[in-house]
Amino acid sequence: MRILIVEDERKVARFLEHGLREELFTVDVAQDGEEGLYRAREFPYDLLILDVLLPKLDGLQVLRAYRASQGRARVLMLTARDTVDDRVAGLDAGADDYLVKPFAFAELLARVRALLRRDARDNVVHLEVHDLRLDLRTRKVHRGGQPITLSTREFGVLAYLMRHVGEVVTRTQLAEHVWEEQFDPHSNVIDVTVYHLREKLDRGFDGRLIQTIRGSGYQLAPPDPAAPRRA
Numbered sequence: 001m002r003i004l005i006v007e008d009e010r011k012v013a014r015f016l017e018h019g020l021r022e023e024l025f026t027v028d029v030a031q032d033g034e035e036g037l038y039r040a041r042e043f044p045y046d047l048l049i050l051d052v053l054l055p056k057l058d059g060l061q062v063l064r065a066y067r068a069s070q071g072r073a074r075v076l077m078l079t080a081r082d083t084v085d086d087r088v089a090g091l092d093a094g095a096d097d098y099l100v101k102p103f104a105f106a107e108l109l110a111r112v113r114a115l116l117r118r119d120a121r122d123n124v125v126h127l128e129v130h131d132l133r134l135d136l137r138t139r140k141v142h143r144g145g146q147p148i149t150l151s152t153r154e155f156g157v158l159a160y161l162m163r164h165v166g167e168v169v170t171r172t173q174l175a176e177h178v179w180e181e182q183f184d185p186h187s188n189v190i191d192v193t194v195y196h197l198r199e200k201l202d203r204g205f206d207g208r209l210i211q212t213i214r215g216s217g218y219q220l221a222p223p224d225p226a227a228p229r230r231a
Contacts, residue, residue: 006036033057052079067094130222161220170217
């Protein structure tokens with residue numbers, strides 16, 4: 001899941017960025033309303049965390065412009081102003097939820113997860129393909145009942161592939177949804193990550209789960225029963 005934080009208070013932004021990355025989200029940060037609106041329109045985010053009081057454009061202006069451009073990501077508004085009128089204004093502008101500062105990170109995280117679960121495709125806890133099982137809440141992965149330890153990027157790639165089981169997923173799609181905006185398109189980091197992921201998933205099991213589709217990308221699907229067993 002990819003999240004954009006639009007927050008001009010640097011300490012708050014760093015706190016949220018660090019905490020969400022620890023929870024295995026992909027996170028970008030903008031520090032004013034103009035930059036936040038630009039990024040929200042240009043990149044495929046699943047959730048925006050949007051402060052109300054921002055320089056250049058305030059949060060409500062950003063939100064109205066984003067919704068007017070058909071932006072569909074969930075939006076969690078942050079504000080230091082706790083009045084009914086403020087909350088109503090944010091919700092009327094297109095916000096999905098509202099959180100008043102100061103707040104506990106645990107509450108913000110719970111609200112983030114609840115918002116992401118509202119989307120029909122995200123309203124699941126477990127993803128399963130063949131004998132592979134991924135738990136989105138605990139971030140645990142098992143194959144054939146055996147636990148598999150993955151890095152943050154490996155987990156993100158696997159979750160995205162499992163959500164698109166049977167589809168050919170391009171490197172561009174993985175870059176947009178698993179890596180931050182600063183991803184270098186000339187880097188081979190995606191291929192290296194998929195290589196290590198495949199080694200962890202397939203070692204000791206029958207057949208490969210992740211196939212390389214030459215010239216296109218990758219595809220996750222149940223293995224071919226005729227494929228040789230890996231050592």
